[in-house]
Amino acid sequence: MHSYLTPLIKLFEQHANAGNAEGMKAYMLHQFDFFGLKAPEWRKLSKEYFKKELPEFKEVEAIIKDCWQHPKREMQYVGIELLACYQKQWTKQTINIIEYILTHKSWWETVDHAATALTGPYFKKFPEQRQKLTGKWNKSSNFWLQRSSIMFQKMYKEETDADLLGKHILALKNSKEFFIQKAIGWALREYSKTDEKWVKAFVKKHSLSPLSEREALKRVSK
Numbered sequence: 001m002h003s004y005l006t007p008l009i010k011l012f013e014q015h016a017n018a019g020n021a022e023g024m025k026a027y028m029l030h031q032f033d034f035f036g037l038k039a040p041e042w043r044k045l046s047k048e049y050f051k052k053e054l055p056e057f058k059e060v061e062a063i064i065k066d067c068w069q070h071p072k073r074e075m076q077y078v079g080i081e082l083l084a085c086y087q088k089q090w091t092k093q094t095i096n097i098i099e100y101i102l103t104h105k106s107w108w109e110t111v112d113h114a115a116t117a118l119t120g121p122y123f124k125k126f127p128e129q130r131q132k133l134t135g136k137w138n139k140s141s142n143f144w145l146q147r148s149s150i151m152f153q154k155m156y157k158e159e160t161d162a163d164l165l166g167k168h169i170l171a172l173k174n175s176k177e178f179f180i181q182k183a184i185g186w187a188l189r190e191y192s193k194t195d196e197k198w199v200k201a202f203v204k205k206h207s208l209s210p211l212s213e214r215e216a217l218k219r220v221s222k
Contacts, residue, residue: 001066001070005066005070007049009075015035028073035074042077042078046082054085057086057089065100077113080110083097087125092129095129102148112154119151123153131164134164146175150169150183150187169184172184181212185208185218186215188203188215189217192217196219203216
């Protein structure tokens with residue numbers, strides 16, 4: 001384990017809550033163990049720790065991979081937040097560690113956390129990468145990458161490339177994977193806050209799954 005993480009892990013251990021940990025593990029279908037730190041607490045502790053000292057950017061990839069080796073799930077959340085601290089220093093190659101995050105110990109909460117903190121900001125910083133890379137993800141056999149191709153614009157609002165969103169959704173609309181159908185609905189629901197008319201027309205024109213359609217129209221006026 002990288003020495004930078006050792007004091008933070010000790011801090012998390014000091015604040016651990018066994019009762020919370022059991023409930024959190026059950027909520028995640030017993031796939032991950034937890035310290036039992038709820039989001040406001042681990043965010044506060046890690047943010048305060050980052051403020052004291054940040055490692056050099058060249059060390060960050062190794063630190064993040066060590067976060068992924070740690071058995072407690074909160075450490076993966078920390079890895080995402082740590083990489084987000086370095087947005088100004090990101091290069092095009094930063095997509096390699098982002099893809100690592102998306103494809104290792106994958107579950108909806110880390111993938112969607114990354115969509116907000118990493119993938120969305122990355123494609124704003126490097127828009128020339130957007131079509132090529134999200135197109136590759138969309139065609140991938142990894143459904144978490146597929147989900148990311150749909151979800152990366154969820155915070156874009158008026159900057160959303162609706163044509164690209166629609167293209168990626170239509171390529172996967174017949175997927176049998178629950179997390180893809182849910183992502184289609186969530187992405188459309190978020191965009192409906194910005195362009196309700198577009199979302200209503202899209203849903204009307206294309207035959208989406210009942211789950212996707214239901215989620216997409218949750219915030220749309222009748």
